[in-house]
Amino acid sequence: MKREFERKTIFLYPEISTLGYDQLLMTNELITNINLVVYSANDLIKTILTGGNFSFINCLPTVFMQSVCEDKSNSDDDITNVRICISGFNDIDYTENYEKIIQKYKNETSDISHLVAIYINQKATRTRFIPDPKNQFDVIIESNLENLENILVAIMLDISLYHYFLLSGDLKKRKDFNLYKYEYVCSTFSQQDQEKIYGNQFVKEQKLYLPLSLKAVKALSIRTNKDRRTQTITDLISEYANFLADIVSHKIEINESGSILNPNQHKSLLHYNQIEQIIKNNHSHNKFLIIVPDDLTDTNKEIVLPYISDNEKINPWISKDNEDIGTYQIILVSKR
Amino acid sequence: MSYIAYFDLVGTKGFCESPEVYFEKMQHFKKAIEQISWLVREYGTVGVFSDCAYVESSDLKCILDFLVQLRDRLISKGLFFNAVVKSGSLDPQDLKAKGSQHLFGVAFNNSSIADLYIQQTKFKGLGILIDRSIQEEVKETAYTMTDCIFIERRVINNCIEYIPTSYKDISFGCSIKSKKSIEILLRMVLNVMFTSYIKSPKYGTYYVSILSNLVRSYTQGFEWDMKKQKFTSMPLGFQSVNKILSLYYDKMTDLSGLEYLAFVLLDVIYNSQDLNDEEKSSITNSFSNYECIKKYLHSLNSIPENIFTGNNRNLFIKYCQDDLSSDFVEKVLDNNQ
Numbered sequence: 263m264k265r266e267f268e269r270k271t272i273f274l275y276p277e278i279s280t281l282g283y284d285q286l287l288m289t290n291e292l293i294t295n296i297n298l299v300v301y302s303a304n305d306l307i308k309t310i311l312t313g314g315n316f317s318f319i320n321c322l323p324t325v326f327m328q329s330v331c332e333d334k335s336n337s338d339d340d341i342t343n344v345r346i347c348i349s350g351f352n353d354i355d356y357t358e359n360y361e362k363i364i365q366k367y368k369n370e371t372s373d374i375s376h377l378v379a380i381y382i383n384q385k386a387t388r389t390r391f392i393p394d395p396k397n398q399f400d401v402i403i404e405s406n407l408e409n410l411e412n413i414l415v416a417i418m419l420d421i422s423l424y425h426y427f428l429l430s431g432d433l434k435k436r437k438d439f440n441l442y443k444y445e446y447v448c449s450t451f452s453q454q455d456q457e458k459i460y461g462n463q464f465v466k467e468q469k470l471y472l473p474l475s476l477k478a479v480k481a482l483s484i485r486t487n488k489d490r491r492t493q494t495i496t497d498l499i500s501e502y503a504n505f506l507a508d509i510v511s512h513k514i515e516i517n518e519s520g521s522i523l524n525p526n527q528h529k530s531l532l533h534y535n536q537i538e539q540i541i542k543n544n545h546s547h548n549k550f551l552i553i554v555p556d557d558l559t560d561t562n563k564e565i566v567l568p569y570i571s572d573n574e575k576i577n578p579w580i581s582k583d584n585e586d587i588g589t590y591q592i593i594l595v596s597k598r
Numbered sequence: 599m600s601y602i603a604y605f606d607l608v609g610t611k612g613f614c615e616s617p618e619v620y621f622e623k624m625q626h627f628k629k630a631i632e633q634i635s636w637l638v639r640e641y642g643t644v645g646v647f648s649d650c651a652y653v654e655s656s657d658l659k660c661i662l663d664f665l666v667q668l669r670d671r672l673i674s675k676g677l678f679f680n681a682v683v684k685s686g687s688l689d690p691q692d693l694k695a696k697g698s699q700h701l702f703g704v705a706f707n708n709s710s711i712a713d714l715y716i717q718q719t720k721f722k723g724l725g726i727l728i729d730r731s732i733q734e735e736v737k738e739t740a741y742t743m744t745d746c747i748f749i750e751r752r753v754i755n756n757c758i759e760y761i762p763t764s765y766k767d768i769s770f771g772c773s774i775k776s777k778k779s780i781e782i783l784l785r786m787v788l789n790v791m792f793t794s795y796i797k798s799p800k801y802g803t804y805y806v807s808i809l810s811n812l813v814r815s816y817t818q819g820f821e822w823d824m825k826k827q828k829f830t831s832m833p834l835g836f837q838s839v840n841k842i843l844s845l846y847y848d849k850m851t852d853l854s855g856l857e858y859l860a861f862v863l864l865d866v867i868y869n870s871q872d873l874n875d876e877e878k879s880s881i882t883n884s885f886s887n888y889e890c891i892k893k894y895l896h897s898l899n900s901i902p903e904n905i906f907t908g909n910n911r912n913l914f915i916k917y918c919q920d921d922l923s924s925d926f927v928e929k930v931l932d933n934n935q
Contacts, residue, residue: 278633278636279636281636283637283640286636286637287637287663287667290633290634290637290667290671291667291670291773293633293671294667294670294671294674295674295776295779297671297674297675298674298779298782298783298786299778299779299782301674301676301782301786302778302781302782302785305785329633331633407776407778407779408776408777408778411778
């Protein structure tokens with residue numbers, strides 16, 4: 263089942279009647295340029311997702327760009343569920359226009375797991391992910407218009423991959439997931455990579471929203487060879503799957519004979535008894551992954567993968583499935 | 599003195615096939631005009647009816663700013679207009695102002711509207727046609743004009759003929775400058791052009807004008823490899839049209855007027871400061887293999903002067919004569935053949 267997800271990007275510009283002629287020209291030019299970038303980003307997202315690397319697509323996200331005059335009380339524009347806000351352009355700060363959106367997000371009255379500010383700075387030579395000093399947004403992304411497309415595509419691919427791996431729709435879990443992504447970047451990306459991709463070196467304490475797909479999207483933007491582009495997208499899916507195996511898997515510890523330690527903590531797992539048996543059968547490995555479909559049957563069996571460090575560990579599972587893999591649990595089993 | 603413009607959205611009939619698409623496109627059109635019309639607030643007015651609009655401004659820069667920004671905004675939403683701007687007055691009259699509740703609309707009390715309207719309906723292109731009456735004044739603004747063509751359909755001796763007509767438009771280079779935006783703009787235009795062409799070659803013909811403007815708008819960055827006889831660098835607009843002509847011309851022969859773009863390309867080459875005479879001659883040689891160029895080798899007079907200027911026309915003839923005649927003599931006298 264393919265669902266289309268719109269992710270709203272909004273540019274709330276100030277009351278037009280208060281703008282001088284030059285400001286008006288600049289504001290209108292900015293809206294046009296963002297529209298062009300959004301068009302291109304949507305095109306690229308579709309190309310990536312339908313290019314054959316994804317064995318199935320259950321989420322085709324699109325950026326829905328709205329530019330709304332801040333004083334339009336009678337407007338038809340629906341500015342709820344906004345995820346991405348254009349918070350500034352060069353020397354102009356539009357942040358105060360977003361107060362209502364920020365308030366709603368902070369009060370958790372909207373179904374939003376992240377609120378991102380994009381500060382378009384034409385003087386910025388590289389993209390930077392920086393913490394919001396006012397703590398209103400989950401991140402402020404400083405970028406020029408040339409790099410804006412990569413950022414939007416990366417955010418959308420993260421959403422698509424989240425749904426590709428059929429993760430929970432629960433708001434709390436989605437919020438936690440963003441934190442996991444941050445931790446993953448901090449712990450697995452080299453400082454050089456962090457700097458290269460996000461323009462910043464991060465500390466675990468200061469958590470930001472980071473799109474994991476940005477690394478691959480940046481690589482993709484400079485690749486013209488078809489095979490290399492295909493490989494980059496495959497790498498992106500692998501990276502995500504690795505991340506899932508590391509971060510969001512349910513962790514179980516066992517003893518030498520394959521018995522689960524602290525079993526009461528794990529009894530809420532679906533098919534617990536079968537999982538216990540699978541672990542017994544495979545306890546010769548020191549560390550292994552089990553992917554258990556929710557509808558575990560004789561034909562739809564569990565998949566057991568030895569835990570190999572780095573990139574290879576989960577790829578066999580991805581390439582195995584050419585159809586919808588259904589919902590599942592990932593369990594990382596390790597011997598104490 | 600005042601300046602007036604009239605435009606309508608191109609392709610509205612096509613949108614009507616789907617009420618949702620029609621509604622969405624009209625919303626974009628309405629919203630774009632609402633946002634951008636503030637530019638003329640001090641010097642004029644804008645009147646909108648359905649998919650068309652009239653503008654009047656006592657300031658030329660304002661009306662041009664409005665038209666250029668609206669053109670770019672509409673393109674960013676996959677929409678195109680054809681506008682004509684000239685000197686004149688509209689003297690609009692709001693019919694509702696008379697106090698009648700059953701009537702709404704605008705009437706114009708100035709005869710210059712007639713010329714404007716006729717000119718606009720004859721303009722079978724996409725963009726902003728700058729009327730002769732104001733071309734000298736436009737040169738004094740920050741805007742650059744480009745020599746473009748649109749294709750007119752005429753019935754001559756019971757036969758339909760497609761006649762190229764030259765006009766002046768406003769360069770995209772004045773407003774769309776970043777490489778990324780130019781690239782997206784081109785992708786957008788080519789995408790909508792091809793979709794329209796698939797629907798009907800007649801619709802595709804409208805895009806000859808915008809392609810000619812895109813080629814003329816970005817003319818920096820040519821590099822020609824004499825040994826390999828190919829470009830190592832060229833502006834994106836030029837590159838795209840060149841590819842259409844070299845790869846798709848024989849598949850799109852029913853898109854009337856496409857061939858004239860080859861002469862726009864040559865004109866840009868001959869005017870380029872990036873290339874020397876030897877390189878220009880070499881490029882002409884490679885272009886002379888294009889079917890669309892061969893077709894006009896003996897009838898250059900049918901190409902409008904503004905599209906392929908007199909000097910460049912003579913250069914073309916000279917390069918072709920040098921090249922083709924030496925090739926002819928060599929082949930005829932070659933004992934091995």
